[in-house]
């Protein structure tokens with residue numbers, strides 16, 4: 646049992662993303678059938694730079710749905726259940742999370758919040774509680790196993806596991822959902838752990854598909870002002886000119 650840190654791995658993303666988004670946009674505005682053109686566009690009949698300029702211009706107009714055809718799949722570990730509870734509230738996504746029923750948590754790792762890590766007294770209380778929670782989990786597991794619950798003992802023993810408990814999750818979001826996720830979760834108002842995850846995901850997306858993600862980030866970046874009122878971090882003015 647020990648404290649652990651965020652790990653983010655991009656498992657996969659939709660191939661030929663630029664030409665795919667380009668084809669989806671073109672189909673909206675053209676009488677021709679893009680199914681007959683796609684292979685040629687992939688081979689460069691229309692240069693990739695030209696495809697990207699087209700995408701940028703249409704995206705800037707607010708027409709976003711064609712980017713839904715491209716998805717990114719991430720594996721994330723070293724995060725708390727507190728984080729994943731927030732993450733899975735984003736409904737336009739698919740999730741596969743480590744089970745607390747099938748996976749034994751007797752040696753669980755945990756996430757140590759930075760504000761607790763830097764306060765010696767708070768850290769001592771926190772770590773003591775993690776040890777107590779682990780011991781209580783183990784005792785309940787043993788008692789329930791003796792009661793004949795077998796492997797199902799985990800199912801009830803897990804009720805004493807803390808929010809800080811490490812979990813692992815694989816999830817897929819399309820680009821439109823990701824843009825929305827970054828607007829909410831890269832914001833300084835978002836909770837520190839999910840903001841750290843969002844910023845790492847954003848860096849990966851910007852590297853893989855800059856035409857879509859170059860200007861992505863907290864919503865103030867797009868709006869040019871902060872809609873958070875008195876909760877604003879002050880980076881942008883709170884009222885639109």
Ligand SMILES: Cc1cc2nc3c(=O)[nH]c(=O)nc-3n(C[C@H](O)[C@H](O)[C@H](O)COP(=O)(O)OP(=O)(O)OC[C@H]3O[C@@H](n4cnc5c(N)ncnc54)[C@H](O)[C@@H]3O)c2cc1C
Nearest residue numbers: 731733734735736737738822825826829830832834835836
């Ligand atoms: C700073 C912050 C604080 C928060 N605090 C709380 C809190 O105290 N309590 C709490 O419960 N949650 C809280 N949340 C979570 C928040 O309310 C959302 O559940 C979460 O951010 C997911 O956003 P979403 O619904 O826009 O995303 P998604 O579920 O991915 O949905 C994307 C968009 O699709 C549309 N949509 C999806 N489903 C529906 C639907 N059923 N009906 C209509 N439109 C739909 C909406 O336009 C939505 O914005 C907080 C989030 C943030 C960023």
